[in-house]
Amino acid sequence: MNIKSLLLGSAAALIAVSGARAADAVTVAEPEPAEYVKICDVYGSGYFYIPGTETCLRIGGYVRYDIGVGDVGSFDGAKAFDHEDGDEQDTFYKQARFTLKTWTGQETELGTLKTYTETRFNFGNRNAYAYTNFTHGDAGNKGVSLNFAWIQLGGLRVGKDESAFDTFIGYAGNVIQDTLVPYGDFDTNVVQYYFDAGNGFSAVVSLEEGSGVIGTIDSYVPHVVGGLKWTQGWGAISGVIAYDSNYEEVAGKVRLDVNATDAISLFIMAGYGTDDNLSDPTWAIPAGGRGFYKQWSGNWAVWGGGTYKFNEKTSFNIQASTDEGKNVGVAANIAYDIVPGLTVTAEVDYLHLGDDTVSNWTNADKKNSVGGLLRFQRSF
Secondary structure: OOHHHHHHHHHHHHHHHHHHHHHHHOOOOOOOOOOOOOEOOOOOOOOEEOOOOOOEEEEEEEEEEEEEEEOHHHOOEEEEEOOOOOOEEEEEEEEEEEEEEEEEEEEEOOEEEEEEEEEEEEEEEOOOOHHHOOOOOOEEEEEEEEEEEEEEEOOEEEEEEEOHHHHOOOOOOOOOOOOOOOOOOOEEEEEEEEEEOOOOEEEEEEEEOOOHHHHOOOOOOOEEEEEEEEEEOOEEEEEEEEEEOOOOEEEEEEEEEEEOOOOEEEEEEEEEEOOOOOOOOOOOOOOOOOOOOOOOOOOEEEEEEEEEEOOOOEEEEEEEEEEOOOOEEEEEEEEEEEEOOEEEEEEEEEEEOOOOOOOOOOOOOOOEEEEEEEEEEEEO
16 A cells, blocks of 8 residues: 555545534424414314314403592492591592403313303502491402403313303493492302204203392202393393292283384393391391392382484493382493494492492482493403
């Protein structure tokens, strides 16, 4: 072997080693496949598949700001104490709220599996009256409330909801202050079954726990609510009946909804309840003479009103109500969509306290109260 052959062999070996190292240096691992969020339009707009599952999720809610003025009796104004001399005086009612909502849906062999949650966070001034448990009308965080947290499989629903006595038949109009004459309590744990015949006929049976001093069940016997509804293009006829297990009393409501034109919708609702044996303690709020369902004064009450849509952005809403206790409430507002998702509502409320003032407004210091509320709400 001569010198020339040795040099050529060494050079070839060096090139081979260098090439191997260079090849190692540029070797790149295969990337993991990306998992993109997929739209789920089975349950409506806004849903998407949770990655790696067959569950569809929607996240929403709203941010709201209320400004109220007027008499405390209609809860549109507030009371405070002067910082210098301690005198009681009127002030604005202010409240900011953030509400977070979630919906899920999934198809199973037993039907659609759904959940719904709603949590509210509030900041505002607190009235200087007994039922708020504050002695000054100062502003601050007003706590967090779990308003809804239920699971539904097919027609069976369990969890935290509002009473079917109100939700199944419908709330009392598109006004903010719809309970000037109250039409039933709301918060409760439930075990419910919904039936939909598919031809406009539907029904519900609900076993409920109630809530609060006068509403929560005091034995193993639940409150019971049953309802029937018939819905057609012209409107709906519905009715609910409730058994209050604490007092062994019954209350019911019937309702007629009419779509008079494309722009006008009307409703009227009547309630009747037995109250012969009710004996709520006088220190309870609300006090004396009613249970969880028959919240109005006396045996009977009536609510009526409607909505007129001026155009796609503007609507006028009104509600009037009265009961056997001669309480009278009137609420009217104009709601305007500034842009999609942002609504401003200006409302005026009137309340007359009758001879029997068993109502949510027992803290009022006037027979006749007037107030106004301005609401800004961004929904998403």
